[in-house]
Amino acid sequence: AQKVTQAQTEISVVEKEDVTLDCVYETRDTTYYLFWYKQPPSGELVFLIRRNSFDEQNEISGRYSWNFQKSTSSFNFTITASQVVDSAVYFCALSEAGGNEKLTFGTGTRLTIIP
């Protein structure tokens, strides 16, 4: 069975600080996909990144970066120089095979950026 654990329930940081959101996953599949989604107060889930199990290269997109380590089954997300607009709930998710199948989500981390 697949499982995603986000141990940090809530995080608060002052604007411009860096913050890392942790994600640990469990799966028996050798091929799988990892995702991060952002959920603002409006409710919809906004896609941030998809990473397949064969690609352990770290990725950077502007102020966002992701660190994928298969050895520790972790897929952590770092926001550099945080901004108030980054305040939201962030979900890590796991999918098998092609990634169009069902997503297994963690319980989310509520991030609050204090101005």
Added chain:
Amino acid sequence: DAGVTQSPTHLIKTRGQQVTLRCSPKSGHDTVSWYQQALGQGPQFIFQYYEEEERQRGNFPDRFSGHQFPNYSSELNVNALLLGDSALYLCASSGHRGYTEAFFGQGTRLTVV
């Protein structure tokens, strides 16, 4: 280009009643998935529809059923509502060929009283 649209946005029902939620997928998408998100939790997969057939199902009772129409839109039906069915119901659409990112709607907030 409209994204995923869901209706209604909010709904209040009485325990034991039945409810129907609706979803129109993003243009070009033919696969629709439904998720239930209880307060303070991550979304839980209910089922996925493709070509008007249920393709995958999560661990939800038969009270939860769905339908997909020829235009790819979808409905989620819940019978014999329980207080525990109160949640945000999210619809996601995607394509079925290769990988296409799943786009989520803003959800329907269902409250059962």
